[in-house]
Amino acid sequence: xxxxxxxxxxxxxxxxxxxxxxxxxxxxxxxxxxxxxxxxxxxxxxxxxxxxxxxxxxxxxxxxxxxxxxxxxxxxxxxxxxxxxxxxxxxxxxxxxxxxxxxxxxxxxxxxxxxxxxxxxxxxxxxxxxxxxxxxxxxxxxxxxxxxxxxxxxxxxxxxxxxxxxxxxxxxxxxxxxxxxxxxxxxxxxxxxxxxxxxxxxxxxxxxxxxxxxxxxxxxxxxxxxxxxxxxxxxxxxxxxxxxxxxxxxxxxxxxxxxxxxxxxxxxxxxxxxxxxxxxxxxxxxxxxxxxxxxxxxxxxxxxxxxxxxxxxxxxxxxxxxxxxx
Amino acid sequence: xxxxxxxxxxxxxxxxxxxxxxxxxxxxxxxxxxxxxxxxxxxxxxxxxxxxxxxxxxxxxxxxxxxxxxxxxxxxxxxxxxxxxxxxxxxxxxxxxxxxxxxxxxxxxxxxxxxxxxxxxxxxxxxxxxxxxxxxxxxxxxxxxxxxxxxxxxxxxxxxxxxxxxxxxxxxxxxxxxxxxxxxxxxxxxxxxxxxxxxxxxxxxxxxxxxxxxxxxxxxxxxxxxxxxxxxxxxxxxxxxxxxxxxxxxxxxxxxxxx
Numbered sequence: 001x002x003x004x005x006x007x008x009x010x011x012x013x014x015x016x017x018x019x020x021x022x023x024x025x026x027x028x029x030x031x032x033x034x035x036x037x038x039x040x041x042x043x044x045x046x047x048x049x050x051x052x053x054x055x056x057x058x059x060x061x062x063x064x065x066x067x068x069x070x071x072x073x074x075x076x077x078x079x080x081x082x083x084x085x086x087x088x089x090x091x092x093x094x095x096x097x098x099x100x101x102x103x104x105x106x107x108x109x110x111x112x113x114x115x116x117x118x119x120x121x122x123x124x125x126x127x128x129x130x131x132x133x134x135x136x137x138x139x140x141x142x143x144x145x146x147x148x149x150x151x152x153x154x155x156x157x158x159x160x161x162x163x164x165x166x167x168x169x170x171x172x173x174x175x176x177x178x179x180x181x182x183x184x185x186x187x188x189x190x191x192x193x194x195x196x197x198x199x200x201x202x203x204x205x206x207x208x209x210x211x212x213x214x215x216x217x218x219x220x221x222x223x224x225x226x227x228x229x230x231x232x233x234x235x236x237x238x239x240x241x242x243x244x245x246x247x248x249x250x251x252x253x254x255x256x257x258x259x260x261x262x263x264x265x266x267x268x269x270x271x272x273x274x275x276x277x278x279x280x281x282x283x284x285x286x287x288x289x290x291x292x293x294x295x296x297x298x299x300x301x302x303x304x305x306x307x308x309x310x311x312x313x314x315x316x317x318x319x320x321x322x323x324x325x326x
Numbered sequence: 327x328x329x330x331x332x333x334x335x336x337x338x339x340x341x342x343x344x345x346x347x348x349x350x351x352x353x354x355x356x357x358x359x360x361x362x363x364x365x366x367x368x369x370x371x372x373x374x375x376x377x378x379x380x381x382x383x384x385x386x387x388x389x390x391x392x393x394x395x396x397x398x399x400x401x402x403x404x405x406x407x408x409x410x411x412x413x414x415x416x417x418x419x420x421x422x423x424x425x426x427x428x429x430x431x432x433x434x435x436x437x438x439x440x441x442x443x444x445x446x447x448x449x450x451x452x453x454x455x456x457x458x459x460x461x462x463x464x465x466x467x468x469x470x471x472x473x474x475x476x477x478x479x480x481x482x483x484x485x486x487x488x489x490x491x492x493x494x495x496x497x498x499x500x501x502x503x504x505x506x507x508x509x510x511x512x513x514x515x516x517x518x519x520x521x522x523x524x525x526x527x528x529x530x531x532x533x534x535x536x537x538x539x540x541x542x543x544x545x546x547x548x549x550x551x552x553x554x555x556x557x558x559x560x561x562x563x564x565x566x567x568x569x570x571x572x573x574x575x576x577x578x579x580x581x582x583x584x585x
Contacts, residue, residue, distance in 0.1 A: 156338065161364035162339035164339060165339055248546065
């Protein structure tokens with residue numbers, strides 16, 4: 001479907017950006033976002049890292065710090081410095097991009113640092129620096145918004161105290177129609193581009209740029225589209241951040257079951273949550289004194305299972321509650 | 327006065343934990359009447375005080391903390407110590423040696439050189455100045471206190487400092503479990519650096535694996551039991567392997583070093 005549209009447009013030698021029905025050149029509606037997914041903690045050497053796949057954009061962010069600042073004279077006496085470096089890989093665009101940083105990259109580095117700063121409790125780490133390195137591996141329009149979203153997620157992964165996660169999204173003007181999330185073609189052929197970065201919980205805008213023409217009405221409709229879109233992306237960010245740890249929790253919960261199946265001998269102790277140190281110690285002492293007979297072991301196995309069931313129930317109940325709140 | 331998030335559940339930065347007159351613990355902030363998390367971590371509610379236990383983050387020195395550091399620089403009358411914090415630790419001979427130190431006659435480099443690993447105590451820190459360290463444990467408690475000074479041999483590993491309480495366990499239960507099963511010595515710095523030394527390579531490697539396991543699974547329940555289980559199995563395997571032919575041993579060692 002999409003391919004046929006592209007072919008048609010090539011024949012005419014001009015791109016149909018938006019049809020009368022409001023369908024865009026890649027089949028999206030006016031207020032559709034591209035597919036977005038986040039991965040947190042993808043790099044081992046960095047203190048925090050994240051990867052975003054936003055349509056055909058692929059961006060990697062790494063955070064180091066807070067750490068000692070060199071050169072020392074750049075240090076701020078009352079807060080941490082936030083240094084941001086946005087770079088595009090030579091292979092990120094169809095024609096090879098020269099590896100030297102260009103004016104555009106320097107601009108984006110600056111605006112990213114300034115958009116991230118309001119979200120960070122930077123006064124907690126005076127005289128230090130938080131370095132944020134952003135590498136665009138593949139670009140297809142809207143990279144600065146995607147970069148803000150990953151950078152913020154990488155900061156959170158590094159354990160840096162934040163007021164909120166920062167979300168970025170862009171709106172655009174295609175023949176006096178406001179559309180959400182421009183890709184590369186729409187950005188180049190369209191009449192306007194408006195990137196926005198937003199703190200959803202605090203309801204604060206930390207970046208708003210606009211390039212091209214926006215009438216007052218168009219501007220408002222664009223903003224009205226952007227805020228809900230940002231909230232959608234925010235949810236994805238949060239889920240990605242939590243999933244890094246919940247995966248481990250699930251693994252840990254699954255592991256004993258598998259082992260129990262493979263090993264028919266019930267030698268192990270029930271993996272009860274340790275509530276009291278003393279009780280635990282007593283248990284250990286008992287275990288040392290007399291090795292549990294098979295019957296006891298069976299009982300334990302049984303109790304273990306029942307424990308798990310109750311745990312599962314608890315989990316499901318908390319989930320339900322969360323859903324209700326939402 | 328409502329708590330919106332249950333105790334011990336996970337929150338992300340910006341997530342509202344409660345609304346109302348609660349006391350602020352660590353890693354939370356107040357906006358209007360909402361109490362909001364600053365980091366990704368687990369909520370703890372204790373006597374009307376709400377705090378979040380962070381799952382990651384850098385070490386901020388606190389006076390009296392035991393830290394494991396590496397000497398990174400030596401000057402005429404001080405050492406600079408990397409304590410895996412945003413601020414370097416400063417150690418001076420006057421606050422660390424039992425005898426008099428004369429910068430003209432004595433050489434700092436002969437006492438500690440670059441690359442040496444030391445255990446020290448944080449003597450002072452207030453964020454406006456770099457933390458100073460000391461090797462003197464205050465003997466007010468009577469019995470000497472922990473060993474402070476140079477560590478020779480062994481290995482060090484960095485874990486995130488917020489997981490150190492988990493690594494130590496309730497009244498040191500976790501750490502004594504590891505020591506007991508592996509017959510090794512361990513020193514845990516509050517800055518997230520752990521020094522350990524075992525009698526054999528295999529036992530030392532077990533300690534490493536146990537620490538890594540704790541670092542990875544610190545946010546889950548029943549960790550002490552699982553670590554104990556893991557160590558029990560591992561020690562049994564070690565005994566079995568030692569009984570087997572010697573030809574297999576070097577292979578294992580290679581595998582271990584690769585990891």
